[in-house]
Structures are given as structure tokens and as C-alpha cells.
Amino acid sequence: MKKNGTHLISPELWEAVMQEPREGMPTLATIAYYSLDLLNLRAGDELVCDASDTTIASGSSSAQLLLALHRKGVKVYNEPTLHAKVACIGDHVIIGSGNASENSHRNLIEAAVFSRDSALRAQAMALVRTLACPIKQGLLAERLGETIDPVARPPHLHSHYAN
Numbered sequence: 325m326k327k328n329g330t331h332l333i334s335p336e337l338w339e340a341v342m343q344e345p346r347e348g349m350p351t352l353a354t355i356a357y358y359s360l361d362l363l364n365l366r367a368g369d370e371l372v373c374d375a376s377d378t379t380i381a382s383g384s385s386s387a388q389l390l391l392a393l394h395r396k397g398v399k400v401y402n403e404p405t406l407h408a409k410v411a412c413i414g415d416h417v418i419i420g421s422g423n424a425s426e427n428s429h430r431n432l433i434e435a436a437v438f439s440r441d442s443a444l445r446a447q448a449m450a451l452v453r454t455l456a457c458p459i460k461q462g463l464l465a466e467r468l469g470e471t472i473d474p475v476a477r478p479p480h481l482h483s484h485y486a487n
Contacts, residue, residue: 334435337422338362341436344413352452353411354403357423359386363411367397372455376404384425401456409436410448417445 333340341362351369358373365371371393379385394400411418420436422428439445 330437330439330441332435333438335433337420337434337436338429344416347414349414351413352449354406354408354452354455355424356406357384357425359389359425360429361389362424362429365393365398370399370452370456372401372403372406372452374404374406375402403455410451412445412448415440417448
């Protein structure tokens with residue numbers, strides 16, 4: 325979506341998000357429930373979601389998807405109290421109602437504000453980084469069945485697991 329300034333997207337929120345150009349920047353996002361990769365996350369991107377036992381058991385977030393994202397280099401963090409839906413994609417910040425799920429994508433009327441306001445984007449990035457606790461990524465991967473080997477550990481985790 326190549327509009328300037330700030331605007332509201334609804335009802336085809338996820339279609340607009342999936343078309344958003346990356347422009348070489350990593351995506352940073354807090355999406356409470358993540359069971360469908362509607363952000364098309366890539367190595368180097370960061371996702372904070374609710375991956376609590378209850379949420380995984382209900383299917384609201386997908387353990388298989390989160391583990392697959394982790395394995396391809398996405399930094400995945402668990403925040404069980406998360407309700408926020410904020411993403412920095414390319415030079416946009418997107419703040420809205422949509423979880424990344426089949427239900428949100430196919431059945432619900434979602435809305436989000438897309439903005440290129442650099443101050444708002446900086447605040448959104450700070451929110452994601454505040455919620456993204458590196459030690460939680462390791463614990464989440466271990467809980468989902470991924471053994472974190474000290475030798476193979478991603479570089480951003482080394483200082484948090486030093487003996």
C-alpha cells in the first residue's frame with residue numbers, strides 16, 4: 325500500500341498487510357494470537373505473541389508455526405498477557421484489531437491504522453523491543469520441543485545464556 329501519511333484500512337486488513345513492501349527492514353510485531361503467518365515473517369524479524377500453554381492448547385497460537393518461524397530465524401517471544409496488535413513493516417507502523425489467524429483473515433471485520441509517522445513508528449518499535457525478552461525466546465523454543473544447544477544458539481542469545 326503506497327499511501328502517504330496516516331489512514332485506516334478495513335475490511336481487507338490482512339490483504340493490505342500482506343502487500344506491504346519490506347524495503348529491507350526487519351518486521352517487528354506484537355500480535356497476541358499467531359496461528360497463520362499473515363505477516364510473512366523472515367529471518368531477522370521479531371514477533372511477540374501469546375504462546376502460553378492455554379493459548380497453544382486452544383489453537384489461538386500455533387506451536388508448530390511458532391517453532392517453524394523460530395527455526396527459520398524469526399525471533400519469537402512469549403508474552404502471556406499480550407493483547408496488542410502492533411507491527412512495523414517497511415516504513416509503516418500498523419496498529420489495529422487483527423490477530424494473525426484464519427478466523428481474523430477470513431471471517432472477522434478487522435481494522436488498523438497504517439502510518440508512516442516516524443515518531444509513532446519509533447514508539448511502536450520501542451514497545452516491541454520492550455516486550456521482546458531474549459531469555460523468553462529460548463524458554464519458548466525449549467517448551468515447543470526445540471533444544472537450544474549452546475554452540476548453535478543464535479548470536480543474540482549468547483549473552484543471556486552465559487554460564
